[in-house]
Amino acid sequence: MLMIFMMLIFFIMPTFGPILGYYFGLVLEPLIGFNGRYPMLTLFFSGLIVVCLSSLFTNFFTDWIKMGESQEISRVFQQEIAKARKEGNTNRVKKLMKMQPEIMKKQTEVSSGTMKPMLFLIIFIWPIFMWLKTFLSGLSHYYFTLPWANSVSFFSKPFLMQAWLWLYLIFSTIVGQVIRQGLKYISWSNWWKNVKAKIKPSSR
Template identity: 30%
Template sequence: MSSKTMLGMLFVMVIMFAVASFRQQIGGALDFIFQYIAFGGEYPVLTLVIAGTIMITLGTVIRGFLQNPIKMARNQQIQSEFNKELRQARIENNLFKLKKLEEMQPQIMAMSMQQSTDQMKVMPITMLFVIPIYAWVWFFLSTGTVDEPGKYFCAGNEIFDTWGYVHVEMPWTAIDLNGVLFMNFPVWIFIYTMISLPIGQIENRLIRLYLLKKELKKLDLEVKRAEIE
């Protein structure tokens, strides 16, 4: 692992610890912006959907323009085809082909490592924007205490039940967004993640498509210029 990658990981950890330590303050500060999607705490699931969309969009756009999605897709395809051929050679016991592929393996591994390094370089920048949004969602769902109630969920809110509980009706049952599923994993983070993942995949493909069209247009212009010359 390169020193730059290690520094990137260290920076991400610093951001995470800083946000975890000051999430109340960070969430409160960001509420100046995100209060418009809070809807006064009346529609917490909708708020999670919008916040998740904003978070994943920021992350996807940053990665899309700081990295080269076309190059990444090409490398992934090369690695996939290589692994496919390697498996096939082992199944067929084709020693000659297997030897050739094993000679190429260091290059493929180097390509994979470089791709991981490139992703780690972008991660600190992405986390700088993404993790504070988690702090705001925590602030949004916080019920506070008797002396210092939460801004959106307190005794005057219909969704609020008792201290620490934010109940919402789902098609199958009522759930507490501040509850835990397993290993103290909050329900709201699970919902937040389930919302973000498919949206991120769609946006990532759209960005790749946009950049691919841009690259093809550039190549087309170069070909036409070469023909004229």
């Protein structure tokens, strides 16, 4: 069901994305358009909105505790099985291999949960990109300066993507890391100190 809905979204959004972008623009342009005078600020705040939405949806749908446990279990499992093979302990290897399907099942459950935010992110983020591209292309002056260039177009392609997308990625990466780590810290703060003691497999 999830994959079917994702496919529908990908087919529908190219058609309805620009329409939604227009209506998103009715809200966004008065807030962060700055009458076209500060396009870099518009880019920054657009990235901030997208990152906040992405982080909130991801944090809402992702069980960070289960993800942390799954990652730690997988790490310890790999260490234990490597140790058993190195020591030639075939009985230990067999016991660990019997545990592997259950570990893989838990990893699959956790990873499937991280896909759920994509449905909402596409619905919200795609229209924002549509509006941002339209907004920037409508500016009378869509150039910015760099230490090594006096005039760079937002729509030039220095490396595969247009410059405005690179600027968005830089802004969103920096701000996104701070927001995501903060949300993770809130989710993890009361349990992490006991994780290893609870989930490390017995060495017997």
